[in-house]
Amino acid sequence: MRYLIACCLFIVSAATPAWADSDARPIDHFTLREAADFSKQVERELAQRGAYIALVFRSGRPRDALPDGVRYTHGAFWVYGPVTEADGSQGHGYAVYNLYHGQDDPTTSYLAQDWPLDFMRGDVVGEVGVIIPSEEMQIRLLDVIASDQYDALHQPEYSLLSNPADLRFQNCTEFLLDVVAAGAWLTDDRARIKINLDAYFPPTRVELGWWERLTAGWFDPRIRLDDQGNGPVNIASFSSISDFMLTFDLADESFEIQADPSD
Structure with missing residues (x-):
């Protein structure tokens, strides 16, 4: 019986790659003050570089729990603009535009706007990845986010391991x-974007063994592989999005920021 229990626990652990995550719930790793300090550090860095919009990525899982080629589990747009402070005064800062999976139904997702502190409370490694789009792309991305195109690009069917070239999940x-892609190719036609x-x-590309492919969805309904072929699992990540944007001159720079313990 003890062998059977141990085997079942191994299967649950091996079949549920929890490293890809879009979870809105805060993870208790840093104190609230540490998360606030880190979020302000990132905001200052973006502002110093003149970024009106940036793609920022954080990890909700330790690095040793992530596969090769994956450093972060969640990404969002940080958009600079006017904000209302807690005391009602007006200032300027970054708002964060996210896609999160649902809590009641984790196989569906929703779009949400929150703040740098909310974003950073999900970080467990003290490091974020940043992509700063080119000036032209910043203008285009801001236009997309401010328009109906932004909602039109959302596919509510959620998968942790969605294939970026397939329409079925996101x-x-x-x-x-x-x-x-919508900003680069000036279209919100998702079929054209996927082509x-x-x-x-x-x-x-993430390697999954045949047993992981077979059993992953048994233990985590967010893992749906119908949009993947029989070879490596294809996903979008900080590194692949960064490489793509830099290759086609859609970004000026890509870098990582470590939390400053003295901040």
Whole structure:
């Protein structure tokens, strides 16, 4: 009996790759003050570089729990503009535009706007990845986010391991990529976007064994692989989105920011 229990626990652990996550719930790792300090550090860095919009990525899982080629589990747009402070005064800062999976039904997703502190409370490694679009792309992305195109690009059917060249599912990083593609190709036609991405976007490839493919969805309904072929699992990640944007001059720079313990 003890062997059977141990075996079942191993299967649950091996079949549920929890490293790809778009979870809105805060993860207790840093104190609230530490998360607030880190979020302000990132805001200052973006402002110093003149970024009106940036793609920012954080990890809700330790690095040793992530596969090769994947450094972050959640990404969002940080958009600079007027904000209302807690005391009602007006200022300027970054708002965060996310895709999150549902809590009651994790196989569906929703779009949400929150704040840098909310974003950073989900970080467990003290490091974020940043992509700063080119000046032209910043203008285009701001136009997309401010229009009906933004909602039109959302596919509510959610998968942790969605294929960026397929229409059936979407997660947070694929949504970022779809919005970037809409700005680059000036279209919100998702079918056209997927055709173009299949031709021009080299995805991050994750190796899953046959047993993981067979059993992953048993233990985590967010893992749906119907949009994947029989080879490596193709996903969008910080590194692959960064490479794509830099290759086609859609971004000026890509870098990582570590939390400053003295901040």
